[in-house]
Amino acid sequence: MTQRKLFHFLAAAAFAVALLLGGDQRLELLSAAAFGLLAILLALDTLRRHDVAGVGRRLRSLLAPLIGPRDSAQLLLTPLALLLGLAAPIWLRLAGGRGAGIPAWAGILSVGVGDSLAGLVGSRFGRVRWPQMSRTLEGSAACFFGQLASLRCLLSASGLDSAGWPAYLLPVFSVTLVEAFLAQVDNLALPLCLYFLLAQ
Template identity: 35%
Template sequence: MFHLTRNFYIMTITVLSVAVLPLMYVLLDQNPLIWMFYFVCNKTNKIILIGYWALCLLLGILVVIYQILLNIQATTSTRKIFHLLAVLVYIPGLIYEHVLLYLASGIIMGLFIFLELMRYLQISPFGEVLQQGFSMFADEKDNLISLTPLYLFCGLSFPLWMPTNNLSLPVLLSGILTVGVGDTVASFVGSRWGYHKWANSNKSVEGTIACILSQIGLICILAFMGYIDNGWLFLQNLLSSIALSFIEAQTNQVDNLALPLLMYVCLMV
């Protein structure tokens, strides 16, 4: 185990030193670490936002630790806490500093892969704790890999990663609207007051109604704040949210990834 741990860290440092940093140097035509420092620290808003994100990260870690201490398998409603945290992270980032959020999402993706390898290979010092967290929060889609959080992260970040400039805020919020808000509210309402089920589905009519209303509410708030000033885009958001809420009611597979992609396509048409 010692040799595995040592080789893991040696390989990680080698990849960063030989591949990642030189590639970033070529792309930026300057030292990437210095560039990142000045990019992050050149505005007070960015520093405040990073501090806020750090608090959200700490809250997420505390939720995982609390669930491990309880030693109880997390329910679907409990897992939706991370959807709520994603909403709290992404909405301020997309409104105020979407370029910083783009950079942060790439770094977090790399960190996610690093921690997932550490968990899978049981690399000290965090491998065992990460495995305990995985065991507490894994659902039927997760086997050897934490696919559910990966799908959620990719679904939320997909509009940011697309090579398209000047996207409107509602398009960038495709994942937040469908998964972060709609799916979360649907799960919460459906698990408590979902007495009427759709045919051939374990989703409830009450959950679908809550999904629609929550998304419409967010769209109206965005319009009131001036982020949706185009009548056609406003109507697109409303119709897409309603249609995708019915799709959400009929699917149990990778909705964290599928729903944001479908919403993005609908708003880009």
């Protein structure tokens, strides 16, 4: 799990750097790059699955740390959902004719920060479990406070009013609860949930 969550964090960091350095001017380029990465990942998965040119075994070995418990031999859902979750808020912003803004960061905040911290902290330090769930309160606390701290830094770095950060408490808390209780692939669900809560 640790390698997979580290990959989530690093993938989100790559998107974050692109958003920070490029802003609205480079949003289309980031969107195109995400589509390109998706195509490459699908091609690699096809090569892995069909063992084209004998590279399937090597690809299975290389991709093994990225595979989640819900992945199958037919489709590597976890990395695909991660990429879609990071890119979907950006695509939605572009489709709506809007600039980057805070909602474009929904994938980075929810999956790259929140879900990654929840997994790392919860698996290492978690003791108190949510009722009838495998997730822990400690992991959820890390998810919540990690997203809030990141939002506060983001607001300051982008020159927005960082005093307005309490307005983000409810969206972040809601996504934290979704992360704690969602038993399905959350790499796509969390970013979309946070995006729509932030875009209100």
